[in-house]
Amino acid sequence: MKDFWNDRYGRAEYAYGKDPNVFFKEQLDLLPPGKILLSAEGEGRNAVYAAEKGWQASAYDWSENACRKAIQLAEEKKVSIDYQICSLTDLSFEPESFDAIALIYVHFPNAIRSMNFERLTSYLKPGGSIILEGFSPNHLKYQAEQPSVGGPKSDDFLYSVEDMKLHFNGYRFKTLKQQVITLEEGECHVGKTEVVRMHAVKS
Secondary structure, X not given: OHHHHHHHHOOOOOOOOOOOXXXXXXXXXXXXXXXXXXXXXXXXXXXXXXXXXXXXXXXXXXXXXXHHXXXXXXXXXXXXXXXXXXXXXXXXOOOOOEEXXXXXXXXXXXXXXXXXXXXXXOOEEEEEEEEEEEEOOOHHHHHHHOHHHOOOOOHHHOOOHHXXXXXXXXXXXXXXXXXXXXXXXXXXXXXXXXXXXXXXXXX
C-alpha cells in the first residue's frame, strides 16, 4: 500500500490539487488559530492552508513523495509545517497537545477504526475540534458510475453518520451529516458522490 501512495504522489502534478478541501477550509475558518494535527496528510494542501491561516501545523504520512511535495508546497506558499514520514503508531506527541485534528479522506478499516480514532483523539485537548470528511457507504454506487471520483472500493473503509456517533460518543457535534457533493480536487477526486462531514468537539 505504501508503494501505491508513493507512486500516486510521485507524479509532477498534485493528485488532489493544491487547494484545501472545501469542508476543511470552511470549518477551520471558524476556529481561532492554535495547534493542528493532520492525519495521513498526503501532499500537504490542508496543512499548508492551516499554516497560512496562522496555525502551527503538524502532519504525517508514510509516503516519502507526499512529504517532499508537501514541503515544496509550503515553500511555495512561504509557510512552514512540521511533517513526519511515519504511520499513526509511530507518533509521539504529548497527550492533549492539539487544538484541532483533521481527517480528510483518511479511511481506516473497521478492524482498527476504533483503536486509531482513540489514538488520534488522545492528542486532542478538551474543547478541541475534530474535522472529518470521508466517503459514505453510498459512495460505491457513485464510484461505479464515475470512477474518476476515486476513494475506497470496499465498504469496510467507508463511514456513516451512525459510525461517527458511535466512535465519538460524548463529543458535541457542531456538524454531522451525510451529503451528496461534487468533488473537484486535482485529478483523483473528480465527480459526484456522497460523503460524511463532521465537526465534533471533545468534552
